[in-house]
Amino acid sequence: GAxxxxxxxxxxxxxxxxVKIECRSLDFQATTMFWYRQFPKQSLMLMATxxxxxxxxxxxGVEKDKFLINHASLTLSTLTVTSAHPEDSSFxxxxxxxxxxxxxxxxxxxxxxxxx
Amino acid sequence: GxxxxxxxxxxxxxxxxxxxxxxxxxxxxxPSLFWYVQYPGEGLQLLLKATKADDKGSNKGFEATxxxxxxxxxxxxxxxxxxxxxxxFCALLGGTSGSRxxxxxxxxxxxxx
Numbered sequence: 001g002a003x004x005x006x007x008x009x010x011x012x013x014x015x016x017x018x019v020k021i022e023c024r025s026l027d028f029q030a031t032t033m034f035w036y037r038q039f040p041k042q043s044l045m046l047m048a049t050x051x052x053x054x055x056x057x058x059x060x061g062v063e064k065d066k067f068l069i070n071h072a073s074l075t076l077s078t079l080t081v082t083s084a085h086p087e088d089s090s091f092x093x094x095x096x097x098x099x100x101x102x103x104x105x106x107x108x109x110x111x112x113x114x115x116x
Numbered sequence: 117g118x119x120x121x122x123x124x125x126x127x128x129x130x131x132x133x134x135x136x137x138x139x140x141x142x143x144x145x146x147p148s149l150f151w152y153v154q155y156p157g158e159g160l161q162l163l164l165k166a167t168k169a170d171d172k173g174s175n176k177g178f179e180a181t182x183x184x185x186x187x188x189x190x191x192x193x194x195x196x197x198x199x200x201x202x203x204x205f206c207a208l209l210g211g212t213s214g215s216r217x218x219x220x221x222x223x224x225x226x227x228x229x
Contacts (some may be wrong), residue, residue, distance in 0.1 A: 006159065032215060043205065043219045044160075093159050097215065105217060107152075107159040 002028050004096050006108025012039035013084055013115055021079045021111045023094035028106075033077040035069060038091040038110075050077055084115040118143045118211045122123075122204075122220035129227050135193040137223045139180075139206035142187065147210035149182050149189040150217070154203045163191075163204070196227045 003026040013019050023033060032051050036044040048064075050056040050071035058064045066088075068080040077096075081088050094108040122136040148167045152160040164173030166182035166189065170225065173180050178193045189206060206220040 004159075009157075034216070041222075041224070043221045046216060049216065095160075095217075104162070107161070109159045110157070112157070 001095075002098050002106040004030075004094065004106045004108040006094050006111060009109060010112040011114070013113070014045070015085055015115055016083055018082045019084055019113060021081075021092055021094075021113075023060045023077045023079070023096065023108050025075045025106070028070055028078070028096075028098045029074040030076070031099045032097040033071055034095040034097075034105075035067075035077075035079050036095065038093060040091075044093060047079075055097060070102070081113065084113070086115045089108045089113055089115045117217040118147070118208055118213045120206050120208055120218050120220035122206050122223050125222070126175055126224035126226060129196055129225070131198055131229050132195045133227075135191070135196045135200075135225070137191040137204055137206075137225070139189045139191065139220055140187050141206075141208050143208055143211035143218075145211050146184075147208040149180070150207045150209065151178070151180055151189070152205045152207060152219075154205065154222070156202075157220050159222065160205065196225075198227045198229050201225055201227045 005024045035047045047062045048056045048058045050069050052074045055068035071077040093110045119142045121140050142172050150165045151163040153163045166173040169184035171182045180189050180191045184220040203222045205218045205222045
């Protein structure tokens with residue numbers, strides 16, 4: 001079936017550093033990828049939508065200069081948290097839309113980011 | 117705009133009990149409806165879906181019927197297992213949100229042996 005690989009699964013970084021999270025569709029081409037943030041015991045908050053080869057569309061209130069999204073190919077999207085601060089600590093999940101399977105959505109396994 | 121409302125959790129049941137998690141939605145047009153499950157520390161997995169009114173989605177003993185007249189998509193299972201313990205999200209696709217999924221708040225289910 002459709003698989004989305006997201007890594008790292010967890011990362012701890014120091015304040016002020018940048019962290020990159022990768023999301024790869026392993027066996028299909030993802031026309032669109034979505035990045036979510038999830039706080040403990042809460043639902044998923046959509047951060048941005050990215051289409052291959054074009055700039056990401058950010059949701060209102062999400063700082064595009066802080067959360068850099070690159071979707072360079074049909075199988076890879078990256079989220080870079082720049083100059084991370086403790087309040088950026090969260091669970092980040094990507095999702096890819098599968099063009100070959102009725103445009104269904106497949107989610108990555110998530111990345112737990114802790115900024116110390 | 118679109119919205120999804122789930123019954124508040126957490127829900128705690130004994131093994132083999134009957135499960136219902138309510139989900140109602142607001143959307144224009146004819147959205148598709150989904151239930152996703154999230155196990156601890158993991159991403160979301162599609163549990164079942166329904167794309168039009170009166171469709172019944174089913175998987176792993178779970179069922180949900182797309183009821184347009186009541187704008188609902190309640191999740192049911194006749195006999196839950198400990199392994200069903202997870203967070204369940206109702207979601208819709210379509211209407212004013214285009215290609216973006218709209219999620220409910222999530223319902224934590226704990227099944228005790």
